[in-house]
Amino acid sequence: MQNKTAGTLMALATLWVSANLLADVTFESRDSHATEFMQDSTITAQVTALLAGDRLTRRGHIQVESERNGVVWLTGTARSQEGVDQAGAIARATEGVRLVHNDVVVLAQD
Numbered sequence: 001m002q003n004k005t006a007g008t009l010m011a012l013a014t015l016w017v018s019a020n021l022l023a024d025v026t027f028e029s030r031d032s033h034a035t036e037f038m039q040d041s042t043i044t045a046q047v048t049a050l051l052a053g054d055r056l057t058r059r060g061h062i063q064v065e066s067e068r069n070g071v072v073w074l075t076g077t078a079r080s081q082e083g084v085d086q087a088g089a090i091a092r093a094t095e096g097v098r099l100v101h102n103d104v105v106v107l108a109q110d
Contacts, residue, residue: 039070039096040066040067040068041066042096043066043070043072043094043096043097044064044065044066044072046094046095046096047064047066047072047074047090047091047094047097048064050090050094051064051087051090051091054086054090056078056079056080056082056083056086056087057078057083057086057087057090059078059079059083060076060077060078060079060083060087060104060107061076061077061107062074062075062076062077062078062087062104063075063076064091066097069098070096070097070098070099071098071099071100071101072091072094072097072099072100072101073100073101073103074087074088074091074100074101074102074103074104075103075104076104076105077104077105077106077107078104078105078106078107079106079107080106081106083104083106084102084104084105084106087102087104088100088102088104
């Protein structure tokens with residue numbers, strides 16, 4: 001009888017420890033995804049604000065998206081090649097940005 005009780009207690013303790021370890025990993029994973037999302041949205045907001053405040057880029061229609069690990073995508077239009085280049089330079093100079101994909105094109109003038 002004592003062996004059954006000891007075995008049952010050992011099995012329950014093992015299950016409890018395993019469940020707690022799994023819960024810790026799940027919470028850490030969820031927290032890291034939330035942190036990445038916050039960093040990405042912060043980068044997007046910073047680049048967007050800087051583009052809106054720059055004389056060469058504010059008159060265009062440039063959209064900013066950021067991905068995990070500081071990758072920024074710029075799309076849309078600028079009024080000149082200088083504006084396209086400036087948008088890329090602004091994004092690259094923003095804290096947290098590691099790589100910029102600049103797909104902004106010059107708006108055709110009528």
